[in-house]
Amino acid sequence: MKATNEIKPRLDVVSRAITSIVEGVCKENDFDIQYSGIESTDGLPVRQLPAIWDALKTAKARMNHQMNQLISRITHRWNLASSIHRLPAEVLAIIFQEFEPIPGHPDGDSSLLNLLLVLRAWYDAITGSPQLWRSFGAHTPYNIARLVVDHSKALPISVDWRPPREPPKRDLGKVLDLAIENSARVKSLTASVPHEGDPHL
Secondary structure: OHHHOOOOOOOOHHHHHHHHHHHHHHHHHHOOOOOHHHHHHHHHHHHHHHHHHHHHHHHHHHHHHHHHHHHHHHHHHHHHOOHHOOOOOHHHHHHHHOOOOOOOOOOOOHHHHHOOOOHHHHHHHOOOOOHOEEEEOOOOOOOHHHHHHHOOOOOOEEEEOOOOOOOOOOOOHHHHHHHHOOHHEEEEEEEOOOOOOOOOO
């Protein structure tokens, strides 16, 4: 059996598949053709070209759709077989602590949110691990701050309310209200008083 990286579709295999599709489409349009290459279509009657053209376009779209589904399915099974996928959620949560959002300014690492999109197992491990959702601040968009509050369950959270470097976001007030609503869970609060003349005052 060939190694995985040596498996390639031979040209004749692809050619046979195209031949089968073209001959099938022509037969459906009541025209028999022995397809032997692109040039062999020169013998098709002009009056039938629009119907055959449309049928071939439809066949191509359906073939692409099914091929994409097949590739997606194989990719899914490949991911399931990977060693990282077989790690328990508890172990994944320990690893993902390196990526948790850091309370503070936008310098904080927010790549934890990107990991949600990698694998379903990672998504489940991250959203099901309250210890990964422990902080938000003045720079945090409201929808992400809401995720922190919801996914952290009953665990204490940290709030960093130092003024952002850029102009405040429109939902800054909503984030502040969220922090006040959950003040009983706030274990630490980092804040600084804006200096006189600060444009964000």
